Amino acid sequence: LPDLDALERELTAGIAAAADEAALEAIRVSALGKKGSVSELLKSLGGMSPEERKTAGPAINGLRDRVNAALTARRAELKAASLARRLETERVDVTLPVREAPAEAGRVHPISQVIDELTAIFADMGFSVAEGPDIEDDFHNFTALNFPEGHPAREMHDTFYLPTKEDGSRLVLRTHTSPVQVRTMMSKKPPIRVICPGRTYRSDSDQTHTPMFHQVEGLVIDKGSNLGHLKWILEEFCKAFFEVDNVKMRFRPSFFPFTEPSMEVDIQCDRSRPGEIRFGEGSDWLEILGCGMVHPNVLKNCGLDPDEYQGFAWGMGIDRIAMLKYGMPDLRAFFEADVRWLSHYG
Numbered sequence: 055l056p057d058l059d060a061l062e063r064e065l066t067a068g069i070a071a072a073a074d075e076a077a078l079e080a081i082r083v084s085a086l087g088k089k090g091s092v093s094e095l096l097k098s099l100g101g102m103s104p105e106e107r108k109t110a111g112p113a114i115n116g117l118r119d120r121v122n123a124a125l126t127a128r129r130a131e132l133k134a135a136s137l138a139r140r141l142e143t144e145r146v147d148v149t150l151p152v153r154e155a156p157a158e159a160g161r162v163h164p165i166s167q168v169i170d171e172l173t174a175i176f177a178d179m180g181f182s183v184a185e186g187p188d189i190e191d192d193f194h195n196f197t198a199l200n201f202p203e204g205h206p207a208r209e210m211h212d213t214f215y216l217p218t219k220e221d222g223s224r225l226v227l228r229t230h231t232s233p234v235q236v237r238t239m240m241s242k243k244p245p246i247r248v249i250c251p252g253r254t255y256r257s258d259s260d261q262t263h264t265p266m267f268h269q270v271e272g273l274v275i276d277k278g279s280n281l282g283h284l285k286w287i288l289e290e291f292c293k294a295f296f297e298v299d300n301v302k303m304r305f306r307p308s309f310f311p312f313t314e315p316s317m318e319v320d321i322q323c324d325r326s327r328p329g330e331i332r333f334g335e336g337s338d339w340l341e342i343l344g345c346g347m348v349h350p351n352v353l354k355n356c357g358l359d360p361d362e363y364q365g366f367a368w369g370m371g372i373d374r375i376a377m378l379k380y381g382m383p384d385l386r387a388f389f390e391a392d393v394r395w396l397s398h399y400g
């Protein structure tokens with residue numbers, strides 16, 4: 055038998071000197087791999103007489119076990135050492151004072167800026183702000199607004215539904231802020247002049263529509279409110295918001311279940327310069343909102359007598375308007391909360 059003690063001394067010395075797991079693995083293979091020194095000895099047992107095996111067996115198996123134990127112990131040491139090193143180098147001292155955040159980081163998000171601007175403009179015309187829940191029921195989001203059962207807007211491809219409640223009723227993420235006007239008409243006596251800014255949700259999102267977007271709707275209910283008043287209000291709004299002295303507007307016939315007649319409104323603009331848009335001049339038109347006289351069914355659904363009260367309403371998407379006004383290329387950037395973007399536009 056070769057000098058097992060010398061082999062053991064050589065292997066244990068090599069294991070102790072192994073600086074990392076790769077070195078250790080090399081030693082393991084040289085001793086216990088297919089052609090390893092210890093593996094060869096274990097194979098040689100097969101060719102021995104029973105007499106020889108009586109002493110050689112325990113000796114070689116003992117060597118293999120001691121080498122395995124030494125490898126395992128060293129592997130644990132190396133792991134512990136690498137963890138200790140990582141804990142030391144990656145240590146975060148949470149007691150350190152915070153880095154001075156750049157002052158401009160605390161900015162108002164452009165969407166909030168636009169909402170503040172819009173509410174201020176309408177407040178000057180006697181409007182108050184009304185708010186309501188983002189999670190709405192079927193009545194306030196659709197039925198009260200004269201959407202017939204089965205109307206495509208009620209479908210899942212447009213509307214986010216919450217799980218059906220045990221009484222079978224279904225809640226939705228509101229698809230517009232119109233339910234707020236419904237709630238206002240049901241809780242306040244006319245005259246009503248409200249604007250309803252807020253988040254709205256539609257599930258047909260694509261690269262120009264995000265599933266959550268923002269709207270501002272407006273509602274006027276009184277005894278003799280008519281389209282002349284609506285035209286004036288929208289003109290005043292556009293002049294103030296787009297900061298122009300006069301603005302040409304175009305009212306195109308349209309259809310919404312909740313208004314009759316319904317119109318879409320474009321304002322005149324000049325887009326001849328690439329990446330730039332100017333309002334109040336040029337020969338181009340930009341759709342900015344929809345509006346109309348509140349449908350008599352909606353008045354009735356909200357508890358008002360259409361022979362006594364009438365009024366008009368409008369709705370506009372804020373994200374698009376903000377993009378136009380601030381010249382933003384990509385709607386998604388609104389919702390990524392990138393500090394650099396916010397400080398640039400904020």
Ligand SMILES: Cc1ccc(OCc2nc(C(=O)N[C@H]3CCS(=O)(=O)C3)cs2)cc1
Pocket residue numbers: 199230232233235236268269271272273310312313343344345346348349352367368369370371372
């Ligand atoms: C009780 C009540 C009665 C009538 C109402 O009419 C709100 C209106 N909205 C529009 C309209 O075109 N809205 C869209 C513009 C772009 S958008 O963000 O996709 C929504 C026309 S009239 C609201 C509430």
